[in-house]
Amino acid sequence: MAFDLDMIKKVYDRYSTRVAAARKATGKPLTLTEKILYAHLSEGDAQKAFARGVDYVDFAPDRVAMQDATAQMALLQFMQAGRPKVAVPSTVHCDHLIQAKIGAEVDLNTAKDTNKEVYDFLASVSDKYGIGFWKPGAGIIHQVVLENYAFPGGMMIGTDSHTPNAGGLGMIAIGVGGADACDVMAGLPWELKFPKLIGVKLTGKLSGWSSAKDVILKVAGILTVKGGTGAIVEYFGEGARSLSATGKGTICNMGAEIGATTSVFGYDEKAAIYLRGTKREGIAALADTIKEHLTGDAEVYANPEQYFDQVIEINLSELEPHVNGPFTPDLAWPISKFAAAVKENNWPATLEVGLIGSCTNSSYEDITRAASIAQQAVDKHLKTKAEFTITPGSEQVRYTVDRDGYLGTFAEMGGVVLANACGPCIGQWARHTDDPTRKNSIITSFNRNFAKRQDGNPNTHAFVASPEIVTAFAIAGDLTFNPLTDTLTNEQGQQVKLDEPQGLEMPIKGYAVEDAGYQAPAEDGSKVEVKVDPKSSRLQLLDPFAAWEGTDLTGLKLLIKAKGKCTTDHISMAGPWLKFRGHLDNISNNMLIGAINFANNTADSVKNQLTGEYGPVPATQRDYKAHGIGTIVVGDENYGEGSSREHAAMEPRHLGVRAILVKSFARIHETNLKKQGMLGITFADPADYDKVQEDDSIDIQGLTSFAPGKQLTVVLHHKDGSSDSFAVNHTYNAQQIEWFKAGGALNIIRKQMAN
Numbered sequence: 001m002a003f004d005l006d007m008i009k010k011v012y013d014r015y016s017t018r019v020a021a022a023r024k025a026t027g028k029p030l031t032l033t034e035k036i037l038y039a040h041l042s043e044g045d046a047q048k049a050f051a052r053g054v055d056y057v058d059f060a061p062d063r064v065a066m067q068d069a070t071a072q073m074a075l076l077q078f079m080q081a082g083r084p085k086v087a088v089p090s091t092v093h094c095d096h097l098i099q100a101k102i103g104a105e106v107d108l109n110t111a112k113d114t115n116k117e118v119y120d121f122l123a124s125v126s127d128k129y130g131i132g133f134w135k136p137g138a139g140i141i142h143q144v145v146l147e148n149y150a151f152p153g154g155m156m157i158g159t160d161s162h163t164p165n166a167g168g169l170g171m172i173a174i175g176v177g178g179a180d181a182c183d184v185m186a187g188l189p190w191e192l193k194f195p196k197l198i199g200v201k202l203t204g205k206l207s208g209w210s211s212a213k214d215v216i217l218k219v220a221g222i223l224t225v226k227g228g229t230g231a232i233v234e235y236f237g238e239g240a241r242s243l244s245a246t247g248k249g250t251i252c253n254m255g256a257e258i259g260a261t262t263s264v265f266g267y268d269e270k271a272a273i274y275l276r277g278t279k280r281e282g283i284a285a286l287a288d289t290i291k292e293h294l295t296g297d298a299e300v301y302a303n304p305e306q307y308f309d310q311v312i313e314i315n316l317s318e319l320e321p322h323v324n325g326p327f328t329p330d331l332a333w334p335i336s337k338f339a340a341a342v343k344e345n346n347w348p349a350t351l352e353v354g355l356i357g358s359c360t361n362s363s364y365e366d367i368t369r370a371a372s373i374a375q376q377a378v379d380k381h382l383k384t385k386a387e388f389t390i391t392p393g394s395e396q397v398r399y400t401v402d403r404d405g406y407l408g409t410f411a412e413m414g415g416v417v418l419a420n421a422c423g424p425c426i427g428q429w430a431r432h433t434d435d436p437t438r439k440n441s442i443i444t445s446f447n448r449n450f451a452k453r454q455d456g457n458p459n460t461h462a463f464v465a466s467p468e469i470v471t472a473f474a475i476a477g478d479l480t481f482n483p484l485t486d487t488l489t490n491e492q493g494q495q496v497k498l499d500e501p502q503g504l505e506m507p508i509k510g511y512a513v514e515d516a517g518y519q520a521p522a523e524d525g526s527k528v529e530v531k532v533d534p535k536s537s538r539l540q541l542l543d544p545f546a547a548w549e550g551t552d553l554t555g556l557k558l559l560i561k562a563k564g565k566c567t568t569d570h571i572s573m574a575g576p577w578l579k580f581r582g583h584l585d586n587i588s589n590n591m592l593i594g595a596i597n598f599a600n601n602t603a604d605s606v607k608n609q610l611t612g613e614y615g616p617v618p619a620t621q622r623d624y625k626a627h628g629i630g631t632i633v634v635g636d637e638n639y640g641e642g643s644s645r646e647h648a649a650m651e652p653r654h655l656g657v658r659a660i661l662v663k664s665f666a667r668i669h670e671t672n673l674k675k676q677g678m679l680g681i682t683f684a685d686p687a688d689y690d691k692v693q694e695d696d697s698i699d700i701q702g703l704t705s706f707a708p709g710k711q712l713t714v715v716l717h718h719k720d721g722s723s724d725s726f727a728v729n730h731t732y733n734a735q736q737i738e739w740f741k742a743g744g745a746l747n748i749i750r751k752q753m754a755n
C-alpha cells in the first residue's frame with residue numbers, strides 16, 4: 001500500500017520551474033488550481049493552456065484510482081495495451097458491489113460470494129499489472145485514497161464522480177470514465193478543457209453544531225446543481241486553514257453535487273497534521289519544501305475578483321447547520337428554517353432512518369462528533385426513535401473508532417454498523433419497510449439524494465446533513481425538531497436538551513488497523529494468470545478490434561436513423577444492464593435500444609433490409625454481422641451527450657457498425673468512438689440528414705486519402721435506384737487517423753510495446 005515517495009519527489013522537482021514559467025507566460029500571479037494544472041501539463045501543451053479556456057489540453061496525471069464497478073471494463077481494455085505494468089501508480093477498490101442488509105460481517109460474506117468472479121478477476125488483473133488491490137471490506141475508494149495516496153499538488157483521475165474528495169489534501173482529483181483511466185494506465189496523455197475558476201473565500205471559524213459539511217451544503221444552495229459545471233472550485237482564506245483535512249475532503253467530495261470538475265484546498269498545517277497522523281511524514285516534509293507553490297499566490301487571495309471567474313464568500317462564524325433536500329442536494333435549508341419548510345411542504349415529518357458515514361463523512365472527526373451526540377442519548381435516557389446505521393469509510397477508521405469505543409456507543413444507542421462500503425449510498429440497501437407506498441423520510445450524511453438513490457423507492461424523501469445533525473434527528477425521529485433549540489422528552493418523562501457535539505480531529509492514540517485489506521501486486525506479474533471464467537455472464541476478455549481494410553466503405557446498410565436526443569444512455573442503457581458492464585457481448589444487447597427510429601417514431605424497432613421485417617436494434621445488427629454486412633448509424637444533434645460511458649462506443653464497434661454519421665457529436669463520445677477505431681463523421685450540411693432513407697445502402701468515399709481537415713464523401717443509394725451524394729466533415733487529427741487505421745488506439749500501443 002506504500003505511497004510512492006519517489007514519484008511525489010519527481011512531481012515536486014518540476015513544480016517550481018513549471019510555476020515560474022507559467023507566471024512569466026501569463027504575466028500574472030497564479031491561483032493554486034492553475035499551479036497544479038500547469039505542473040501537470042503534457043510537454044508541448046503549455047501555450048494552449050496559458051490561453052485559458054480556448055482548447056482542450058493534454059495532462060499527465062500522477063495516479064489512477066478505480067472502483068470495482070467501473071474498473072471492470074477499464075481493466076479489460078487496459079489488457080489490450082500489451083503493457084507488462086500500468087504506466088502510473090493505480091489502485092482498485094472493492095466498495096460498490098456490497099449490499100447492506102443485516103450488518104457488516106454477514107453482508108460482506110454474502111457479497112464475497114455473489115461477486116466472487118468479479119473480485120477474482122479484479123484481484124488477479126491487479127496482481128499481474130502492478131495495481132494495488134483493496135479487497136471487499138477494505139473501505140470506500142475516496143476515504144482509502146485520502147488516507148493513503150492523496151498528496152498536496154498532485155493530480156489524479158478516478159473512475160468515480162466523487163474522486164474530488166482528494167482535494168481536501170490539495171490534490172486536483174477528477175472523476176472520469178473507464179476509457180480515460182485505461183488511457184492513462186496505458187501511458188497516453190489525458191485531456192481536459194482548461195476549466196473556469198470559482199474562488200470560495202472562507203472567513204471566521206466553525207463552532208457548536210456547524211461543521212465542514214455545512215460549508216458545502218451552503219455552497220450547493222448558492223451555486224445549485226449546475227453552477228459548478230466546467231469549473232474548479234478553489235477554497236482559501238483563514239477559515240479554510242482552520243478546517244481539518246478530512247473536513248476539507250467532505251467539502252471537495254460533495255462539490256460533485258454542484259457539477260464542478262473538482263474542488264481543491266491549499267496545503268496548510270492541517271494537511272501536514274493529517275499526513276503525519278496517517279504515517280506519511282515523508283510527504284509532509286517534501287511538501288514543506290515547496291509550500292509556497294502548494295497554495296495560491298498572496299496577490300490572488302488579496303484580490304480574488306481579479307483572478308477568479310466567480311467569487312463566493314462565507315463567514316464560518318455565522319454559518320448555521322444545514323439540511324438539504326428532499327430529492328436534490330441544492331435545496332438548502334438553514335436548520336432554523338427547516339422545521340417550517342417540512343410543515344409548509346407537507347414532507348413526512350416522521351423520520352424513519354438516519355444513516356451516517358459513506359465516503360463523504362466517515363472521518364475520525366465525523367464519527368467522534370456523532371458519537372458525542374449518541375452518548376447523550378444513552379446518558380440522558382433518550383430512546384432513539386428512528387433506525388440508525390453507520391457506514392465506516394475504511395477499515396482503518398472502523399478499527400480505530402471501534403478501539404476507542406465509539407462503535408460501542410452507537411450500538412448502545414441502537415445503531416447498526418454496516419460494511420466499510422458504499423451500501424445504502426448507491427442503492428445497495430435492502431431496506432426493511434412495511435409499506436413502500438407510504439411517503440416517508442430518511443436523512444443521511446451522504447452526498448446525493450435524488451429520488452430512489454438510496455432505496456429505489458420514489459416515495460422516500462431523502463435529506464442530507466452532517467453526521468452529528470443526522471444522529472440528533474435519528475434520536476428525535478422527527479424532522480421538525482431543531483437540536484440547537486428544542487428539548488426532547490426522555491424515558492423518565494423529563495425534558496432534556498442535547499449539548500453541542502464534541503469531536504477529535506485526530507485519534508489521540510493514533511490510527512490503527514490489524515488488516516487494512518490491501519493486496520500488493522506481484523513484483524513480476526508475467527506468470528500471473530488473469531481469472532475469467534469463459535462461461536461467465538458478467539465478464540469476458542476482449543479481442544482486439546480488426547484494423548481498417550484499407551479501402552473505402554461500400555454497401556453499408558442503414559441500421560437506424562436516430563431522431564432527436566440520443567444520449568449515451570439511449571445508446572447503452574444503465575439500470576439492469578450494469579451487471580454486464582464487464583461482458584461486452586452481453587451488454588451489447590442494449591445497443592441503441594433507447595434511440596427513436598425516425599421511420600416509425602419507435603424505440604428499439606428497426607427494419608432489417610435483408611428480411612424486410614422490423615426487429616430490435618441489437619438483433620438486427622447481429623443479423624447483418626452474421627452476413628458479413630457493415631452498417632451505419634445516423635444521428636441528430638449532440639449525439640452521445642451525457643455520461644462518458646465507454647460502452648456506448650464499444651458496443652457498436654463490437655457488433656460491426658462501421659460508421660456513425662450525425663449532425664453533431666458530444667465531444668467525449670466522439671473521442672471515445674475514435675479511440676475504439678470507429679469512424680465518426682458529421683454532415684457538412686445538416687439538412688443532408690433529411691436525405692437519408694430507411695432502405696438506403698451507403699458508401700463512404702475518400703478514406704484511402706483520409707487526412708486532417710479533408711472532407712469525405714457519403715453516397716446514399718436509395719431503394720428506388722436514385723442516389724444522393726454529399727460532403728461530410730471529421731475532426732480526426734493525424735494520430736487519430738492512425739487509431740482508425742489500426743482499428744483502435746490500444747492496437748497501436750500494443751504494437752509499440754511489442755517492438
Ligand code: SF4
Binds near residue numbers: 095162421446
Ligand atoms: S459512498 Fe456513495 S458517493 Fe461515495 S463512492 Fe460510494 S456510492 Fe459513491
